[in-house]
Amino acid sequence: MLGCVIHGRGDLRVDELPTPSPGPGEALVAVRYGGVCGSDLHYWRHGGVGDFTLREPMILGHEIVGTVLAYGTGADADADAGATPAPGTEVAVHPATPCGACPECTAGHRNVCRDTRYLGSAARTPHVQGGFAAQVAVPAAQLRPLPPSLPLRRAALAEPLSVALHAVRRAGDVRGKHVLVTGAGPIGCLVVAAAKAAGAAHVTATDLLPRALEYAVAAGADATVRADEPSSSGRPSEVDAAVEASGVAAGLDTCLRLVRRGGVVVQLGMLPPGQSAFPGNLVVSREIDLRGAFRFDEEFDDALQLLATAPHFDHLISATIPLAEAESAFTLAADRTKSCKVLLDFTPH
Template structure:
């Protein structure tokens, strides 16, 4: 089968890879759509993401959907009821161990033995799903209704990331929220915060094009912090500070400046992947204003919630969908996805 394999920074090749037989409790899915994520772009541009570097050829991709082509025996009964050959599914890229302390506590996103599709965190790497088919554990397949496009189903993973971040933020109903960063995850945090009842959401970025999308998705105000750096401080002052903030840029300077924008007792959620090394935080300000700083990493039960919200239309993410390209044009698709002036979320058509 064909797959988009990264051999190093800017060295993405569509090439033949071997398939494998199913083990007990696994499913083979014919992949239909795959969304290019910020971590995929980091691997493509830098040869790594955060602390993880590519050390062997890596099939990228973890935001995927498709159709079940084969099912092995499932003696543990892990699969969703009704899952069968021919089922249309969104694929949860998380494959936790299910028996460690984190998994037993309902926080499997923190599983130390996690095998996450398209990740260089382990060696050998966990191969991803930008391929014509992928083998996953059956419980990673979440059925989607026939009324739901497989492009939309492939967006369940990034929406789940945003929904988990909103959960980490605490109660947002009636609150004033800041989202730093207008990439796919930042825009989905905007949608998720409004879904949770936020009274207002301010969104920042360095480019006007994604800020325009944020306004379409319901942002009360958008701020180009490069063109008007003082506007954000003024917006915070006008409200006496923000109740909650989502740092989705992964830029150290964004996080360092955020405590000064918060109300006393506010909460900052860090979900952007920061560069290697430490970040000099204004700890006295965090202490004196009792500002919570929490991390948000991937998701757990939010994946199924994301599928349901997208299927029902309760969360509309249509404005972020920027186009689709066939697998054989993967390199071109990655270059488009990395152009913040032209695209938010680009999908590969893998069918």
């Protein structure tokens, strides 16, 4: 079978890979779509993401949906009992396998498990191979059957939408409030949608690129501001909460300067490795609550339900490109003047 493998910085290949067999407790899934994530782009362009550095070839991808083909021993018994989706069922794959035993897991913070396995991640060595392949074997517990009204293509947004939902929940109750989102890439646009779904009265999105701001409007933004035009008439004087989704220090600076006294800023974008300067005195003098947001847990199920009822999410999918043209897909996904979310199509051609 074919898979999308990163061998090093700038070295992305579509390789012939052995077809997997599901082990005990595992499911075999025929992948149909996989979303190209910002972290996939970082592995391709920089050889790492944040503090996670590529040390060996790795199958990329963690935003995958497809169809159940078969189960390994143990898991197939659960399928017969109706505890897991039957073969032939369309599913989304939750990419995380927390250890379940560390202090974070036992405290209910499985998304920051210190020993988790996450599809397509170089956070540990050997790396956890990802889902950008024609077939993948994953723990059966990671499968989620799609709601009847959810098309498989839109379901590919479930993983990044889960990230957005978790970030908005980290901001607290946003009902009736003004929320700022800095960075209108795919995650930022989904944060806009998540904030609106959570009851935010007004959401302002900022970005440097006009095309990105158009996608933010499609996601539900009430106002957009060019980040390089600080005197713009649409720029708010104050907001109740802010989510930094650009992954650059300037975005965090903007959030801290515009959030009200006693407000909440959520750092979602992964900042460059090493130290990042930010106006820390504002955190002190205004008693700003600065919080991190990393991945997600149960929000995955909520994301699928939200996607099933919101067809406007389709507007955030810019293109669907065959696996054989993976490098073209990555090039398009990296060009934010032309795209929002780009999907790889694993249908045999």
